[in-house]
Amino acid sequence: MSLTACNPFGDEMVLRSVDWLENFPWRQENGLNINRDKYEINVNVKGFHPEEITIKVVNGFIVVEAYHEEKRDEYGYISKKIVRRFLLPDDCEQEKVESRMTADNILIIRAPREIVKHETVIPVKHEISMKSKL
Template identity: 55%
Template structure:
């Protein structure tokens, strides 16, 4: 006699989905969301384990780089230290100088960047002639 009913697949979708739900709620998993709208780019991260002074944000090579690190702390199980680095591509139309951030009282870090619409238009580029003092000379 089998421990598992014959009609239940041991590694079926239901088991996998329950495993994913369990991992989703793990305390070390930082939740984040990215919202790209027409006029702004926004990143929200839940960082309950970090104080604002534990977080650094910079722009580098077309990315927003978010780092968090806190020193070793005592908790109910012993000692713990945490650190993370996340990079988000800065979308087209967002200037690195426009990036701003704030942390809410409940530990949600919000990073926003103003987004300027990119206007694509034809540009006529004049051709210059090198080595000739007569601009009407033939090539």
């Protein structure tokens, strides 16, 4: 009798659970999506209004700050502040960074990646032999 047969929570069950968790919606709330033509950052900004959020590019980093003053809630008073920094790849132009906030409070910051194709022409040097001159 194998150990898995005795255990109702064997490896197969654990693996299925991990797959389910990996695809659960909260996994997409925060993160980076880097591909060939874009660099995209997703930040969960639940509890903040768009006017309470600032995005800057500083020294090669995208800096996201969200802050709201002290507010009263059902438990007392609360103030919130988030500061996140993300390294902006060298192949992204900081002037082209744009953002939007989805209806479910996910801030999406996108920078197009410039595919730079360098082309160098290498001249062919031709050696003339002494025999060809004769």
